[in-house]
Amino acid sequence: MSQVEEKRHLYESNEVVTDKGFVAPDINSFGNSFRDYNAESERQKTVEEFYRLQHINQTYDFVKRMREEYGKLNRAEMGIWECCELLNEVVDESDPDLDEPQIMHLLQSAEAIRKDYPDEDWLHLTALIHDLGKVLLLPQFGERPQWAVVGDTFPLGCAFDESIVHHKYFKENPDYNNPAYNTKYGIYSEGCGLDNVMVSWGHDDYMYLVAKNNGTTLPPAALFIIRFHSFYPLHQAGAYKHLLNKEDTENLKWLQVFNKYDLYSKCKDQIDIEEVKPYYMSLIEKALHDVMNSVQPRADPKDPAKCVPKASDPKTFFFFLVAANMFLAVKNEIPPPTAKHL
Ligand SMILES: O[C@H]1[C@H](O)[C@@H](O)[C@H](O)[C@@H](O)[C@H]1O
Numbered sequence: 001m002s003q004v005e006e007k008r009h010l011y012e013s014n015e016v017v018t019d020k021g022f023v024a025p026d027i028n029s030f031g032n033s034f035r036d037y038n039a040e041s042e043r044q045k046t047v048e049e050f051y052r053l054q055h056i057n058q059t060y061d062f063v064k065r066m067r068e069e070y071g072k073l074n075r076a077e078m079g080i081w082e083c084c085e086l087l088n089e090v091v092d093e094s095d096p097d098l099d100e101p102q103i104m105h106l107l108q109s110a111e112a113i114r115k116d117y118p119d120e121d122w123l124h125l126t127a128l129i130h131d132l133g134k135v136l137l138l139p140q141f142g143e144r145p146q147w148a149v150v151g152d153t154f155p156l157g158c159a160f161d162e163s164i165v166h167h168k169y170f171k172e173n174p175d176y177n178n179p180a181y182n183t184k185y186g187i188y189s190e191g192c193g194l195d196n197v198m199v200s201w202g203h204d205d206y207m208y209l210v211a212k213n214n215g216t217t218l219p220p221a222a223l224f225i226i227r228f229h230s231f232y233p234l235h236q237a238g239a240y241k242h243l244l245n246k247e248d249t250e251n252l253k254w255l256q257v258f259n260k261y262d263l264y265s266k267c268k269d270q271i272d273i274e275e276v277k278p279y280y281m282s283l284i285e286k287a288l289h290d291v292m293n294s295v296q297p298r299a300d301p302k303d304p305a306k307c308v309p310k311a312s313d314p315k316t317f318f319f320f321l322v323a324a325n326m327f328l329a330v331k332n333e334i335p336p337p338t339a340k341h342l
């Protein structure tokens, strides 16, 4: 079997896309079910207050302003690992399941996905970087309040779906009573594609802009995961599907695989950072060439979302494109993971 055939065979077999051992724990490290936003606890009070502020303050205009401002990518230059280490300083007040330093969460999710998908190094790297946008909380990135950085995300410019956590607090959002924004479609149309939808601002969109405007060679599914991993109303509740286009629907399957590792790997078991560091450093060097380096000149100030690719090492480019195309073209249907193995 040639190498390409071998890969194709791997992608076609269910084993690649269903998990082979990751058993979802029943309870989180606080002894509650995962994502139980109604549990009676001190932690939940903080989480609920977080969502009250988030739902009042995230408006269409706010997101537009943030995308323009942060799309310039003029905040800092740093390597990916350096950025992971910076997250040691960050606590996420929206998360009912985790109070570990964020670097631990990055490594826990990356190691969990690596165990079940040993050959998909693009997924390992995606897991490692998916939450890096939380640096928005730090002074050198503008010290944004928690409600502008973390928590689940949702679209602006159309009605807030009932499935959004603590939906009741939207009543005080100025967009709630705006007739242009409060219908099912609002300013959008059937199948318009998520790329055209304004989603609440936070670490997801920021990291997406950073990766894209640095000309990353990660596959489209990786960028989709980074950009929409907090969009639980879509990937968990199935809301807003009328806005997806074909490519989104394809990418969503990978996001749903990723989500299990993002969510259920949150636990008290510590990863030995120094032990796994060389592996992730090799991935960073191979695929991203430290994409956070010299970010400013590559962003297009007129259109922050526009990709201004940098010259890539042809080998790296080749590796990721081949892998990505095979995933998306060969595998039309990703079977859902079995109930037991989440
Ligand atoms: O509280 C969590 C946390 O902020 C995660 O990083 C985010 O991706 C989730 O969607 C959110 O619920």
Ligand SMILES: [Fe+2]
Pocket: 130, 131, 203, 229, 230
């Ligand atoms: Fe996240």
Ligand SMILES: [Fe+2]
Pocket: 105, 109, 130, 131, 262
């Ligand atoms: Fe995460």
